[in-house]
Amino acid sequence: MGYPTQYRYTKEHEWIEAKGDTATIGITDYAQHELGDVVFVELPAAGSKLTAGKTFGSVESVKAVSEIYAPASGEVVTANGELQNKPETINSDPHGAGWLIKIKLANPADVNTLMDAAAYEAYIEEKKKEASA
Amino acid sequence: MESVHPPVNSVLRKTPLNALHRRLGAKMVNFGGWDMPVEYPASGGLVAEHKAVRNGVGVFDVSHMGDIRIHAAKQPGGALQAVQHLTMNDASKLVVGQAQYSAMLYPEGTFVDDVIVHRLGEDDYLLVINAGTREKDIGWVKKNTAHFDCTVEDLSDNYTQLAIQGPQAIDVLCKLTDADLDGVKNYWFTHGTVCGLKNTLIARTGYTGEDGFEIYIPAHVTTSERVWNAVIDAGKEFGIVPCGLGARNTLRLEAKMALYEHEINDTINVWEAGLERYCKMDKGDFVGRRGLEKARAAGVQRTLVGLEMVERGIARDGYRCLDESGKVIGVVTSGSPAPTLGKNIALAYVPPGLSAIGTPVYVEIRAQRCKAQVVPTPFYKRIRKASAK
Numbered sequence: 001m002g003y004p005t006q007y008r009y010t011k012e013h014e015w016i017e018a019k020g021d022t023a024t025i026g027i028t029d030y031a032q033h034e035l036g037d038v039v040f041v042e043l044p045a046a047g048s049k050l051t052a053g054k055t056f057g058s059v060e061s062v063k064a065v066s067e068i069y070a071p072a073s074g075e076v077v078t079a080n081g082e083l084q085n086k087p088e089t090i091n092s093d094p095h096g097a098g099w100l101i102k103i104k105l106a107n108p109a110d111v112n113t114l115m116d117a118a119a120y121e122a123y124i125e126e127k128k129k130e131a132s133a
Numbered sequence: 134m135e136s137v138h139p140p141v142n143s144v145l146r147k148t149p150l151n152a153l154h155r156r157l158g159a160k161m162v163n164f165g166g167w168d169m170p171v172e173y174p175a176s177g178g179l180v181a182e183h184k185a186v187r188n189g190v191g192v193f194d195v196s197h198m199g200d201i202r203i204h205a206a207k208q209p210g211g212a213l214q215a216v217q218h219l220t221m222n223d224a225s226k227l228v229v230g231q232a233q234y235s236a237m238l239y240p241e242g243t244f245v246d247d248v249i250v251h252r253l254g255e256d257d258y259l260l261v262i263n264a265g266t267r268e269k270d271i272g273w274v275k276k277n278t279a280h281f282d283c284t285v286e287d288l289s290d291n292y293t294q295l296a297i298q299g300p301q302a303i304d305v306l307c308k309l310t311d312a313d314l315d316g317v318k319n320y321w322f323t324h325g326t327v328c329g330l331k332n333t334l335i336a337r338t339g340y341t342g343e344d345g346f347e348i349y350i351p352a353h354v355t356t357s358e359r360v361w362n363a364v365i366d367a368g369k370e371f372g373i374v375p376c377g378l379g380a381r382n383t384l385r386l387e388a389k390m391a392l393y394e395h396e397i398n399d400t401i402n403v404w405e406a407g408l409e410r411y412c413k414m415d416k417g418d419f420v421g422r423r424g425l426e427k428a429r430a431a432g433v434q435r436t437l438v439g440l441e442m443v444e445r446g447i448a449r450d451g452y453r454c455l456d457e458s459g460k461v462i463g464v465v466t467s468g469s470p471a472p473t474l475g476k477n478i479a480l481a482y483v484p485p486g487l488s489a490i491g492t493p494v495y496v497e498i499r500a501q502r503c504k505a506q507v508v509p510t511p512f513y514k515r516i517r518k519a520s521a522k
Contacts, residue, residue, distance in 0.1 A: 036160075036172055036379070037180045039470045040447055042499075058499065060447050062179050062470050063171065063379045131161075 001029040004095055008071065008111050009120035015095060016071040018111040025071060026099040027059060027090065030124045035061040038090040043079035043101055050074050050103060052110060057100065059090060072110045074103035148196035149293050149357040159377060165265025167197040170377040182380035183472040186341050190299035191376035192364050195340075196352065197264035199289035201274055205256035211282030212256040218420060219277055220250055220260075221403065223413040227252035232320045232336060234411050237273060238421025242402040242428050246270050247391055249338060251322060259288075259334075263393045277420060293357040297364060298345030298376075298384075300515075305368040306346050310335065314346070328363045330356070340381060342388025343515055387471050387513035389439065389480065395450060395466045396437060396480055404433045405482065435463060435482040439510035440494055446503035448479035448496040455495040455502060462487055465496060471512060478512050479505070 007015040013031035017024045032038065040060040050056050050070040057068045079101045083089060090098035105111065115123060145168035154161065159170035172179040185191045205212045216224045222235035229252050237245040246266045251259040262270045271287050278285055297306055307314050312325025312335055322336035330350055339345040350360050365373060382392070391397045396406055403412045403425055414422060442448060448468030456462045468479030483494060490509055495502040 033174065034160075036174070036178050040445075062383060062472065065447070065449060 001095070003028065003117040003121055005117045007095070008114035008116060009123075010069065010071045010114055011123065012069045013124075014068060014071045016111055016114065018072075018105060018108060021105050021108050022077065022102060023072065023074070023105050023108075023111065024099050024102050027066075027068065027094055028120070028124075029094045030127075031059075031066070032091050032094045032098070035059060035066055036063060037061050038087045041083045041087050041090070041100070043083070044076050046076050046078055048076045050076065059087075059100075068100065071114060072103070073106040075106075077102045077104055146197070148194055149352050149354045150194045150196065150361055152354070153358050153361060154194065154375075157375060159375070162378065164197070164378055165263070167264055169197060170194065170375070172377040172379045173375045176374040179377070179379040179383070180472045182374055182376040183383050185372060185374045186299045186343055186345075186376060186380065186384055187473050188300070189372045190297065190301040190305050190345075190368050191374050191380065192361070192368065193296040193298065193376045193381055194293070194361070195296045195347070195381075196293045196357075198294055199262040199264065199267040199270060199287070200292055200294075200349070201260040201262060201271060202253070202286045202288050203258045203260065203274070203278065203283050204254070204286075206282050206284045208282055209256040212258055212284075215278040215281035215283045215285075216250060216258045216260075217417060218281065219274060220248065221412040221419060221421060222250065223416040224250055224252070224258065225416065229254055230321055230323060232322055232338060234320070236397070236403070236408065236411065237270065238403070238419075238424070239399060240421060240424050242404075242421045242424035243399050244393070244397040244401060244403075244406070245273050245399070246393055247397060247408075249336075251334075251336065256283075266393060291352055292349040293352045293360070294347060294349055295361065295364065296339050296341075296345060296347045297368075298339045298341045298343050300344055301368075301371040302343075302345040304371060305364060305373060306335070306348075308367040309363055317346075319344070328360045330360070340390055341384035342390065342511065342513055343384070344517075382467075383469055383472055386467050386469055386478065386480065387473055387511065389511040392467060401482075402428050404428060405435050405437065407437045433485055436485045436488045437466070437480055438483055438488045438494075438507045439512055440465075440468075440479040440481050440496070440505040441508045441512075442477035442479075442496070443493075443504040443506055446496065446498045446501070447477045448481070448498065448503075448505065452479075453497040454481050454483055455497055456487065457493060457495070459495075459502070462494070468496075473513050476512075478508075480510075483507075 013028045043057045052073045055067040154170040158175045162171040220235040232251040236247040249261045310327045317337045327333040334349040452465040454463040463483040465481045471478045492507040
């Protein structure tokens, strides 16, 4: 699966797509693959404040819990309610219908400090090499 | 999110099938110092593997398990005496070709390890032990059998062990062997030719709560890969998939089978773990017996129960259990979604007074209290066909 060039990425494997002062956040294809079958998602309510680098929720597979970290600071506008009944959407469409939350960015320019698609792909190639070493 | 798999450490031990697992694209994890497959995404991943074992058949590489043979040195009888001294079940009840679930205990009645004891011959026993406790177990066996007239051999590195599990495991294995598998009852074993390998140990045992077999073949890479591939080919018509430790864990948890360092360890005794039916206090003295008598007289302080989550949330190993007032009452030893049941389940130690079916127990999940209740165990029990009895 390709990594959309209009998204930015974190080392903790979240993606963020900013449009003006709002942004959509999810986890990457690499992340969903590492986790395996997603069975449970815990997301913040609208109005919750996020701080860049701090955890705001969790995604659970059968075998593990993974915390999700905020790629940028802001306030939650809405969470993806569809995931409560169909958490597996994160596996099937991590960069699309499997989005987690939409936020109002505190500082829209912060997003540009994150990795672009090319940098992220290079980053996960390194991770894969470490894992098969 | 954070990566769930730390980089593989080069000092990890590998089974003879390690390269094959990597070629299959398995996700590998460090399990008790072993580099083992946790799931095979290419064949559907953990949930698909779990369901294949419940409904059809799956195959696991369990070569990381250890094997200790105890046999007579000069006079027959010394090996049985040693096994009786070392383990809590009554090995004198075994006939040749029969196996039993048992455990080795510390003098306090807590667990060195749980084991399967196979009676191979007149005074000849094979103890199958856990991977993470191999060295400790072998040291323990040697130390505690020194005064018996028997020979102890560590055969752990001699075998590749494959577990073929599921209601159709018998259909797969019978295509590869001349042994009469129908004649092998649950927890019995036989020897036969498997994939041309003569005198292969074939045991009707497993760790999934399902019917199935475990076979012990020479630990050569090419032989191991040849047999693995033959099992996969023979199982194609039944939808066989390779299965990793992830499915092995969810399958054994549904069946309430203990996992060392989770439900049992060196601080938990037999009464607490609820394994008394495998402990024969009247068989004569054995290591741990006096400790267990003392523990029984002192009263059991905690007991292992099954929990089912009532509220949304997944209990995980190590999470705390609380009562209705918020007081800590115990801890989760294993917790997971249960793929067969579609529920979130857990095993936990709680005080005996809070162990009745239906008792509400709260699990602390990331600073939130989630309601669960005590339910009957095992969570899953297979319906045995008459022929499997």
